[in-house]
Amino acid sequence: MNPPVLAPSILAGNHAHLADSLQIAADAGASWVHIDIMDGHFVPNLTFGPQTVADLRGGSPLFFDTHLMVSNPDPFVEPFARSGADSITIHVEATPYPSRTLRDIRNLGCKSGIVLNPPTDISSVLPLLGDADLALVMTVNPGFGGQAFMQDQLRKVETLAAVRDRLGLAFRIEVDGGVNSENWSLCRDAGADTFVAGTAFYKHPEKAAFRKAVEAKI
Ligand code: DX5
Numbered sequence: 001m002n003p004p005v006l007a008p009s010i011l012a013g014n015h016a017h018l019a020d021s022l023q024i025a026a027d028a029g030a031s032w033v034h035i036d037i038m039d040g041h042f043v044p045n046l047t048f049g050p051q052t053v054a055d056l057r058g059g060s061p062l063f064f065d066t067h068l069m070v071s072n073p074d075p076f077v078e079p080f081a082r083s084g085a086d087s088i089t090i091h092v093e094a095t096p097y098p099s100r101t102l103r104d105i106r107n108l109g110c111k112s113g114i115v116l117n118p119p120t121d122i123s124s125v126l127p128l129l130g131d132a133d134l135a136l137v138m139t140v141n142p143g144f145g146g147q148a149f150m151q152d153q154l155r156k157v158e159t160l161a162a163v164r165d166r167l168g169l170a171f172r173i174e175v176d177g178g179v180n181s182e183n184w185s186l187c188r189d190a191g192a193d194t195f196v197a198g199t200a201f202y203k204h205p206e207k208a209a210f211r212k213a214v215e216a217k218i
């Protein structure tokens with residue numbers, strides 16, 4: 001249904017040379033890049049603001065998959081849309097009115113994404129899927145790269161794939177956290193079509209081959 005996509009996460013790149021990190025992704029043939037926005041409140045870490053995204057946008061044709069790990073994302077949606085984000089994904093735990101925010105994201109001309117943390121029940125996102133172009137299942141607790149993949153979260157991927165079929169929807173199903181060359185196929189078999197890889201991509205000796213394997217149609 002959706003062609004498989006690998007989204008290298010520049011969280012694992014060099015933060016003093018982010019444009020180079022984007023280029024490394026592009027050189028491997030990637031069409032997406034995953035940009036983690038952390039506020040030090042929703043998650044215990046800090047990363048990038050809209051200015052960083054805007055400056056990266058200037059020089060890049062990649063699809064900017066922007067993951068907002070921020071409390072109360074509403075005031076940030078428009079600045080990131082204006083900065084050139086292609087998709088904006090918000091956490092269901094971060095706002096009392098996620099469907100309104102998802103609609104705002106679409107109205108700004110971006111793809112809308114909803115994401116849930118490992119302890120959050122899948123039932124919290126099911127009513128939102130009609131407003132979402134992407135549903136992201138965290139396979140680590142968010143905040144840091146390089147953590148171990150939580151395989152039990154794939155049950156949520158299976159549920160999303162079944163609901164998508166039943167409702168005739170077309171949202172992408174993305175996995176994020178600890179995804180690597182050993183476990184990405186488990187994610188695919190569960191129904192994922194969009195694979196974030198930070199550490200596993202940037203440390204991979206054969207990045208283009210990794211990207212091609214993930215994006216091969218089956
Ligand atoms: C974690 C971030 C992830 C992170 C993944 O909070 O949302 O996108 O970059 O990094 P790896 O692939 O190293 O787990």
Ligand code: ZN
Pocket residue numbers: 009034035036067176196
């Ligand atoms: Zn992320």
